Amino acid sequence: MIITLKKRTPQSEVDRLIESFERQGLRVHFSEGENFNVIGLVGDATRLSERDILANEWVANVQRVGAPYKLANRMFHPEDTIVDVAGIRIGGHEKIAMIAGPCAVEGLDEIVEAAKEVKEAGAGLLRGGAYKPRTSPYSFQGLGYEGIKDMVKAREITGLPIVSELMSADKIDEFAENVDLVQIGARNMQNFDLLKEVGRLNKPVLLKRGMSATIEEWIMAAEYIMASGNPNVIFCERGIRTFEKYTRNTLDLSVVPILKERTHLPVIIDPSHATGDWKYIEPVSLAAIAAGADGLIIEVHPHPECALSDGAQSLKPAKYAELVKKARMVARAVGRDL
Ligand code: PEP
Ligand code: MN
Secondary structure, eight states, rough: OOEOOOOOOOOOHHHHHHHHHHTTTEEEEEEEEESSEEEESSSTTTTHHHHHHHHHHTTTEESSOOSSOOOTEEEGGGGGGOOOOOOOEEEEEEEEEEEEOOBBBBOOOHHHHHHHHHHHTTEEEEEEBSSSOSTTTTTTTOOTTHHHHHHHHHHHHOOOOOEEEOOOOOGGGHHHOOOEEEEEEEEEEOHHHHHHHHHTTSSSEEEOOOOOHHHHHHHHHHHHHTTOOOOOEEEEEEOOOOOOOOOBOOTTTTTTHHHHHBBBSOOOOHHHHHOOOOHHHHHHHHHHHHOOEEEEEEEEESGGGGGGGGGGGOOHHHHHHHHHHHHHHHHHHTTTTO
């Protein structure tokens, strides 16, 4: 970190600042310039906040040289992290992970039918929300624990590992016991208490990007989970909120190379919430794989027109099967498999 002090900073203040950084275990290089004096800090400055240092009236500028995250940072962990979800390896040069299923679990018959169909089409994991974060309190809120139990039955029948969203820390034991991949939804990406709780969990976490979150805020959310002891985090881009109205959200595909450059964690894409329209899911999915994504999470419903949530962006199983075939060709073209 490089801290620029105003030229007329009193010596007592310079000494006080240097001493306080040294007390925090940092090495300090001080150099006096023509118009400014510069303090260079060497060591782990992740605990320091640029904004707090700027509160000092003698500080003209603060520049962080490294990133504020450590555990997620590829600089300190050059090899790709591969996250194991009940035996399915996600990340690195592993096969593209195909997660599919309805937005919400609507009942045992529906989820079992969906699970069988997505498996037949080529999916390797089953998604299904039991606790749903709906914009309206009058919309279907999910089946709760019944939905989790239905997912477990669908897993027993098909063998597909299950992915479901955890909205509240009081359900953590239920998820620890039953769910293979714990999803943290966009709306909870910065629910720091929840992040700390899943950080203590011995289950992998699918961390969705907040709808208005910068990439750095998102990586810091992963850092929360990792700093609490859980290294198994998968990023999931699901579109961000922009001025554009022709899609539900705006898919930011650039996150794939950016996250891969800066972090060592797997990245998957959710084209369903990103576009909001089943017609756009296939082309966007193919682009995601070409860009280097490690997986796709796609909403598939046996009867989208009757879905209790997100039917408009849900593929019919036959369409999903076509998508999987094309996705496999793109994966092979970029040196992966599916
Ligand atoms: C979901 O996956 O069903 C969901 C609610 O996603 P998001 O948190 O990305 O909106
Ligand atoms: Mn949904």
